[in-house]
Amino acid sequence: MLKDIVRAQPTTDYCLYLCFEDGVEGEVDITQLIHFTGIFAPLKEPAEFRKVSVKPELGTICWPNGADLDPDVLYAQITGQNLPNVSAEESRTAD
Numbered sequence: 001m002l003k004d005i006v007r008a009q010p011t012t013d014y015c016l017y018l019c020f021e022d023g024v025e026g027e028v029d030i031t032q033l034i035h036f037t038g039i040f041a042p043l044k045e046p047a048e049f050r051k052v053s054v055k056p057e058l059g060t061i062c063w064p065n066g067a068d069l070d071p072d073v074l075y076a077q078i079t080g081q082n083l084p085n086v087s088a089e090e091s092r093t094a095d
Contacts, residue, residue, distance in 0.1 A: 003075050004059030010050045014043075016061065018074055026078035030069075033077070039067045 007019040011027060019025040036044035042065050043049045055062045062068040076083050 002059075003071060004056070005054055005061055005071050005074065006056075008052050008054050008061045010052060013046075014049055016052060018061070018078065020071075020075060020078075021059075024075065024079060028074055028077045033069065033073065039065065043067060 003020045003022050003024065005018050006021050009017045011017050014030045015027050016030060017025065017027050030043075030049075034040045034043075043063060048063065048065075051064050052061050053063075054060070055068065058068065058071075060068050060071040060074070072083060075081070
């Protein structure tokens with residue numbers, strides 16, 4: 001897919017409204033993609049989660065502690081497309 005994220009806005013709880021370079025946009029519930037352990041543990045705190053930003057050189061979102069997410073996974077969540085050679089269960093547990 002290789003679509004870069006160009007804008008990210010926290011909405012409610014652990015959801016983000018994302019805009020991609022090709023105009024696709026939508027909301028993603030991050031709790032469906034990660035467990036709040038390891039590098040993602042600090043994001044369980046709502047104030048930390050809201051510190052999300054876009055890292056243009058990676059084309060994805062990141063947090064100050066270095067956590068980031070694959071933009072292809074996020075794009076697939078919004079569009080409903082499958083990732084090539086990855087089942088939905090594998091992508092959800094890949095954190």
